[in-house]
Amino acid sequence: MAVWADFETNDGADGAEVRFSGRLTLARMGDLPQRLDELGPISLLDLSNITRIDTVGAWIVTRTMHRHDAKVVGASTDAQRLLDALANDTSEYRVHADRRPAWVRMLEQLGTASVAIWNELLGIIGFFGAMIVALFNQVRARRAIRWNAIVTRFQTVGVDALPIIGLMSFLIGIVIAQQGSVQLKQFGLEVFTINLVGRASIRELGLLMTAIMVAGRSGSAFAAQIGTMKLTEEVDAMRTIGVSPMEAIVLPRVAASTITMPLLGFYASICAIVGGGIFCWVGLEIPPLTYVQRIREIIPMTDFWIMLIKAPVFGILIGVTGCYEGMQVRQNAEEVGKRTTSAVVAAIFLVIVLDAFFAVFFTSLGWN
Template sequence: MVASADFEHSEGASGAEVRFSGRLTLARLGDVPTRLGELGPISTLDLSSIDRIDTVGAWIVTRTVNEHGAKVIGASDEARRLLDALASDKSEYRVHNDRRPAWLRMLDQIGTASRSIWHELLGIVDFFGAMIIALGIQIRARRRLRWNAIVTRFQTVGLDALPIIGLMSFLIGIVIAQQGAVQLRQFGLEVFTINLVGRASIRELGLLMTAIMVAGRSGSAFAAQIGTMKLTEEIDAMRTIGVSPMEAIVLPRVAAATITMPLLGFYASICAIMGGGAFVWVGLDMPPLTYIQRLREIIPMTDFWIMLIKAPVFGLLIGVTGCYEGMQVRQNAEEVGKRTTSAVVAAIFLVIVLDAMFAVFFSSIGWN
């Protein structure tokens, strides 16, 4: 009859000394794991008397070693091979309690996050430099410019995004007008709702919301597409046949995002103004002609130039961030999802930071 797994133990100087017998297999383990967990500190695991061991039995031994720092003796060649294969297992059942003060743990987490962000920024800057070098090479050899790839990306980055950006901007214009009218009505200044909608849409919100939408839509697509190409070794195959991935994959996407962002920003601003105009017409009983005439009076050309200056910078940032994160995929399909999320978060964060810097700069030169 096949012997079930069992063990005997004796107390040693530094913990229990356990001697296994029978078969350490899934079918014959019985209550051995439970009894083993009740022993307390274990110093030695003797496998010299076991008849057979499988992966589950080896995992039980490995978990005990990790939990108690026990030493394994008497292992056969078969058992040693299984234990070596599971040597990297740190056991999810072991919980390490961090006994440091709460403020020290918080500082440690802040430092770790700050270091990660700094390394990410350095990587993006380095990637941007490599892209500039590739662009210089393409400019010197004009025949190498991939206009077809750039035009194809116009479709995905720009044209396909028009419905969602238009709807979002139209609704944002309505919200701005409604909230502004509620506050201004207290002072009898509902007419200045037009000022609020016009300047906010052209100068800030139209472009900013468009950049966030493009980051979530196109930036994530760039990261996912390039990450998948990395996993399927298409990038390596391109390098093998002498095609630069930077020139063939990255530059068309970044160029498309940079070129289409001003157009999308202007389109979003117009849609937001139309949404605000619809509310002003229906909610405040102001005719569209008055609304348009008022917009012409209160929106300076500097707001329009500010939008056109910021838009390509935002597009370039989104394209570079998405492509960079895609190029960082190394191991498995799960990392594609992580890098895609990182591309969206990093792009939105950097866009908002740059928008704040632009606001301070333009105010300092008198473009208020």
């Protein structure tokens, strides 16, 4: 008994007459489709000698029938049922999909990423609006502010972050002073290293690096905590007993990050200035007293006010982004990790974009 799918051909009046034999199944198909495609016009497909047929075999027959307008005879009841199911299928399938040009795939990926970023931004803006509404409702209803929750977040966002932020800022101050002095030494202007360290630390880098660190520490913690609460249905339980998740979960975290960011930014700036001062003392032989006097002369109060204006905005942004991503967790624990990563990436990206906007805005005001 024939096992492998095969066929014989006879010349007919309108084309070749193909008589199949064996098992017309995927496992026993072999090179039959390729040999069948090499034939010329086909007028008849005889299935009376096949011992078994599956969906793939029926599709081969149907495709050949449509391609050559051939007639099918000798089909068993099972074979005819499969052929009827595929009767209207005239599509051409390929084992491997056509590979589009690389530039098309690149543009498609870019478009998909752009749409995702835009939707994420709209979601964050909408979440911020919902938070403002919740705050207004809380004030209007004269419900007590959850100071215990806010103070607890002070510990997480502020106090626990002091060592790492201080060390990071101290080392950044040393790096700024070292790299700046190398370039300024070519012109004999090493003393202006103090200007570079002082203004860069107070106006930009101290607060920016602090915001990035807080986004990595606290923003991710917010997303992970709220995401876990979503999975364990604690958020739904709050709504069931009449407690607003916005008031109980989101507002304390956003308030804590908003209040602590100016303090952490100022602390980081001082640590960076101290690091730069130690390098100037050791590497450039500038006395500490001279360094402090020069710092007082070259840092205008506008730089200090710029830092205090930007810091709360960065704090709100980090808190809202972390809480928003946590609230988007829906399915499983794996999504908690994805949303935590998204919270850090989105917060850092938005902080840098806003910092660039603030730089242009304050420069246009003449706060140089």
